[in-house]
Amino acid sequence: xxxxxxxxxxxxxxxxxxxxxxxxxxxxxxxxxxxxxxxxxxxxxxxxxxxxxxxxxxxxxxxxxxxxxxxxxxxxxxxxxxxxxxxxxxxxxxxxxxxxxxxxxxxxxxxxxxxxxxxxxxxxxxxxxxxxxxxxxxxxxxxxxxxxxxxxxxxxxxxxxxxxxxxxxxxxxxxxxxxxxxxxxxxxxxxxxxxxxxxxxxxxxxxxxxxxxxxxxxxxxxxxxxxxxxxxxxxxxxxxxxxxxxxxxxxxxxxxxxxxxxxxxxxxxxxxxxxxxxxxxxxxxxxxxxxxxxxxxxxxxxxxxxxxxxxxxxxxxxxxxxxxxxxxxxxxxxxxxxxxxxxxxxxxxxxxxxxxxxxxxxxxxxxxxxxxxxxxxxxxxxxxxxxxxxxxxxxxxxxxxxxxxxxxxxxxxxxxxxxxxxxxxxxxxxxxxxxxxxxxxxxxxxxxxxxxxxxxxxxxxxxxxxxxxxxxxxxxxxxxxxxxxxxxxxxxxxxxxxxxxxxxxxxxxxxxxxxxxxxxxxxxxxxxxxxxxxxxxxxxxxxxxxxxxxxxxxxxxxxxxxxxxxxxxxxxxxxxxxxxxxxxxxxxxxxxxxxxxxxxxxxxxxxxxxxxxxxxxxxxxxxxxxxxxxxxxxxxxxxxxxxxxxxxxxxxxxxxxxxxxxxxxxxxxxxxxxxxxxxxxxxxxxxxxxxxxxxxxxxxxxxxxxxxxxxxxxxxxxxxxxxxxxxxxxxxxxxxxxxxxxxxxxxxxxxxxxxxxxxxxxxxxxxxxxxxxxxxxxxxxxxxxxxxxxxxxxxxxxxxxxxxxxxxxxxxxxxxxxxxxx
Numbered sequence: 128x129x130x131x132x133x134x135x136x137x138x139x140x141x142x143x144x145x146x147x148x149x150x151x152x153x154x155x156x157x158x159x160x161x162x163x164x165x166x167x168x169x170x171x172x173x174x175x176x177x178x179x180x181x182x183x184x185x186x187x188x189x190x191x192x193x194x195x196x197x198x199x200x201x202x203x204x205x206x207x208x209x210x211x212x213x214x215x216x217x218x219x220x221x222x223x224x225x226x227x228x229x230x231x232x233x234x235x236x237x238x239x240x241x242x243x244x245x246x247x248x249x250x251x252x253x254x255x256x257x258x259x260x261x262x263x264x265x266x267x268x269x270x271x272x273x274x275x276x277x278x279x280x281x282x283x284x285x286x287x288x289x290x291x292x293x294x295x296x297x298x299x300x301x302x303x304x305x306x307x308x309x310x311x312x313x314x315x316x317x318x319x320x321x322x323x324x325x326x327x328x329x330x331x332x333x334x335x336x337x338x339x340x341x342x343x344x345x346x347x348x349x350x351x352x353x354x355x356x357x358x359x360x361x362x363x364x365x366x367x368x369x370x371x372x373x374x375x376x377x378x379x380x381x382x383x384x385x386x387x388x389x390x391x392x393x394x395x396x397x398x399x400x401x402x403x404x405x406x407x408x409x410x411x412x413x414x415x416x417x418x419x420x421x422x423x424x425x426x427x428x429x430x431x432x433x434x435x436x437x438x439x440x441x442x443x444x445x446x447x448x449x450x451x452x453x454x455x456x457x458x459x460x461x462x463x464x465x466x467x468x469x470x471x472x473x474x475x476x477x478x479x480x481x482x483x484x485x486x487x488x489x490x491x492x493x494x495x496x497x498x499x500x501x502x503x504x505x506x507x508x509x510x511x512x513x514x515x516x517x518x519x520x521x522x523x524x525x526x527x528x529x530x531x532x533x534x535x536x537x538x539x540x541x542x543x544x545x546x547x548x549x550x551x552x553x554x555x556x557x558x559x560x561x562x563x564x565x566x567x568x569x570x571x572x573x574x575x576x577x578x579x580x581x582x583x584x585x586x587x588x589x590x591x592x593x594x595x596x597x598x599x600x601x602x603x604x605x606x607x608x609x610x611x612x613x614x615x616x617x618x619x620x621x622x623x624x625x626x627x628x629x630x631x632x633x634x635x636x637x638x639x640x641x642x643x644x645x646x647x648x649x650x651x652x653x654x655x656x657x658x659x660x661x662x663x664x665x666x667x668x669x670x671x672x673x674x675x676x677x678x679x680x681x682x683x684x685x686x687x688x689x690x691x692x693x694x695x696x697x698x699x700x701x702x703x704x705x706x707x708x709x710x711x712x713x714x715x716x717x718x719x720x721x722x723x724x725x726x727x728x729x730x731x732x733x734x735x736x737x738x739x740x741x742x743x744x745x746x747x748x749x750x751x752x753x754x755x756x757x758x759x760x761x762x763x764x765x766x767x768x769x770x771x772x773x774x775x776x777x778x779x780x781x782x783x784x785x786x787x788x789x790x791x792x793x794x795x796x797x798x799x800x801x802x803x804x805x806x807x808x809x810x811x812x813x814x815x816x817x818x819x820x821x822x823x824x825x826x827x828x829x830x831x832x833x834x835x836x837x838x839x840x841x842x843x844x845x846x847x848x849x850x851x852x853x854x855x856x857x858x859x860x861x862x863x864x865x866x867x868x869x870x871x872x873x874x875x876x877x878x879x880x881x882x883x884x885x886x887x888x889x890x891x892x893x894x895x896x897x898x899x900x901x902x903x904x905x906x907x908x909x910x911x912x913x914x915x916x917x918x919x920x921x922x923x924x925x926x927x928x929x930x931x932x933x934x935x936x937x938x939x940x941x942x943x944x945x946x947x948x949x
Contacts, residue, residue: 160184182206195219202230215239228253243267250275256282268293278305292316299327311335318342329358338367352381360385365392373404386415394421402429409436421448431461437468447473452481477501485511491522499528507534509541516545528554536560543569558582565589632658640664650678668700674709676724682714787831790854794864808935862897894921
């Protein structure tokens with residue numbers, strides 16, 4: 128009564144402190160949130176161990192938010208605003224003491240919520256009023272003494288997994304779990320429970336799995352313990368009882384109610400038990416149709432003297448499971464021979480991680496119905512295995528599955544010899560032992576279908592392996608090859624070895640699953656896999672792949688693209704190891720350059736493009752006469768060098784190089800005018816010029832004409848340059864024919880280069896217009912001619928006969944360098 132009064136007084140006090148904290152907290156509702164950016168592509172944000180003191184800000188698209196193991200003390204009203212898509216929220220292991228009543232309201236999609244291991248002194252039903260989608264709730268190990276004044280779980284209609292209780296839980300009332308109608312899993316920590324109203328846990332049905340933590344003080348209150356166990360015990364519901372300390376014959380009386388409910392599956396976890404308690408428990412369970420009895424993390428304080436229970440009936444027991452068993456005084460522990468009343472019934476026995484080094488042959492003889500034996504993670508050796516299996520003399524005739532992995536076995540031949548007489552054996556697990564070699568020949572049961580020799584030290588495979596195998600696990604050895612024909616094999620596990628290539632598929636005509644992860648494979652192609660005609664599941668990730676063009680193309684087009692073979696280990700496990708610039712990239716996302724993967728095509732296209740561009744450029748250059756200009760420039764440079772050499776040779780004699788008074792540049796179509804008018808007038812001797820007012824006869828001039836004076840056999844450009852070099856002046860006979868002649872244009876350009884190349888002693892060119900020719904009518908490509916006509920005075924061939932004499936006189940004066948008085 129006093130305890131109830133103290134508890135009822137404590138609740139208003141805690142509520143007052145909570146409200147006071149909310150009012151005085153300076154950052155309530157307006158806190159500045161830190162940020163957490165540790166979110167992956169699946170929108171799972173892992174913000175655990177971040178030393179956060181308040182709920183950090185994460186993306187609103189987050190589906191999972193892990194805030195465990197921080198220093199968060201409070202969840203404010205706006206801390207989770209905007210997280211309508213959140214499915215999982217983990218606040219385990221903080222110092223959470225205050226949660227605003229509407230803090231979880233935005234989380235209408237939340238399915239899992241973990242508030243365990245915090246400082247919550249009271250539970251409020253408002254927290255969960257908007258969590259209609261919640262399926263899993265963990266409230267373990269908080270300092271609340273009861274589940275609240277109002278039903279906390281009333282609105283959680285989809286709740287399927289519930290954990291609550293802890294060291295401070297003292298009271299459970301009828302109606303505390305109102306609204307919870309069915310659960311797949313229920314865990315209750317009630318080690319210090321003092322008050323329990325009958326039926327508080329009775330309304331949950333169906334109930335899939337129950338874990339109940341019960342300390343000795345609770346079990347001593349037989350009526351209280353019986354009431355709790357009675358409400359949670361159903362024949363179809365497996366029940367786990369934790370933290371039991373069964374010493375003396377009164378400690379198991381609370382289990383009578385459980386036995387009365389005809390329980391079928393009982394697990395005792397974290398158990399300390401004496402001989403007296405074991406005897407009493409066996410007697411309490413006498414006649415109970417218990418099919419599975421499991422003991423996990425148990426300490427035996429006695430000597431195994433349980434013969435007083437030998438008259439009890441346990442024929443319904445089908446499975447004994449023992450793990451992490453410790454016998455305090457192993458040297459005084461008696462033989463199991465007196466337990467014939469227990470050992471002759473079960474078909475499944477597991478003694479795991481219990482430091483067992485032998486099971487006597489006499490005990491093996493008692494297991495007449497045994498079909499499944501698991502003695503993994505013990506201290507068996509080759510010698511003690513001989514004793515356990517009675518030296519292969521035909522004991523355990525019904526045995527179908529044998530697991531002796533994780534022991535100290537070293538001889539495969541010994542194991543094969545001992546199991547050869549187990550005529551019904553189909554599954555054998557001898558992994559995690561010290562096998563370093565495989566004999567050439569072994570004897571196995573003809574029924575053997577599954578063999579596990581993983582995590583040993585094997586370096587080679589021999590015909591020792593049985594050909595009847597359907598599943599073979601050789602993972603995590605030191606194998607480099609596999610050339611054994613196993614036609615019945617359906618699954619082959621070779622991960623963690625040193626394979627450079629995939630084993631030939633022709634050896635395994637029925638193989639459906641191949642696991643060759645974490646080896647040293649560089650690549651694989653179509654030819655490697657085509658021989659596996661029935662392969663459906665393929666796991667080859669976590670190898671050192673060389674991302675060549677062929678491999679990447681095959682992987683992306685065939686494997687990634689789908690087909691009969693599926694990569695069941697996920698595309699993210701296929702990562703490039705080389706070349707260096709692709710290291711760490713996913714094979715399925717690599718994009719190699721076309722120049723590397725299609726060299727012939729790339730070179731062909733490049734050549735075609737180069738030829739096309741070259742043709743285009745050549746055509747363009749041809750149209751603009753670029754090649755002629757190049758030739759002209761080269762010839763001019765050549766002529767310039769020749770001229771410099773001649774000048775150096777004839778230094779002091781400036782007249783030695785000049786052979787003509789003028790070089791005449793004209794179109795071939797204007798030859799008649801040059802030969803009939805120009806040449807006779809300037810080259811032939813003349814009488815005294817009466818019109819000039821002088822008695823001197825004009826001096827005959829020497830003209831350079833291409834038809835007459837060019838050297839035969841020489842390049843025409845050389846002749847032009849040589850003619851210009853040897854002439855004092857250059858005369859251009861301009862006409863429409865001249866403008867249409869390319870050679871005339873080049874002669875004009877050569878003359879321009881010659882005059883502007885520092886030949887200061889040379890006179891400017893003389894232009895003669897045979898016919899009216901406007902500068903604007905001259906094509907723009909004759910840029911030099913247009914420039915000369917703008918800057919140089921030119922002579923026009925007169926149409927009137929009386930002006931012809933004046934024309935010739937002006938021309939002679941221009942050629943001789945004299946001024947025209949007129």
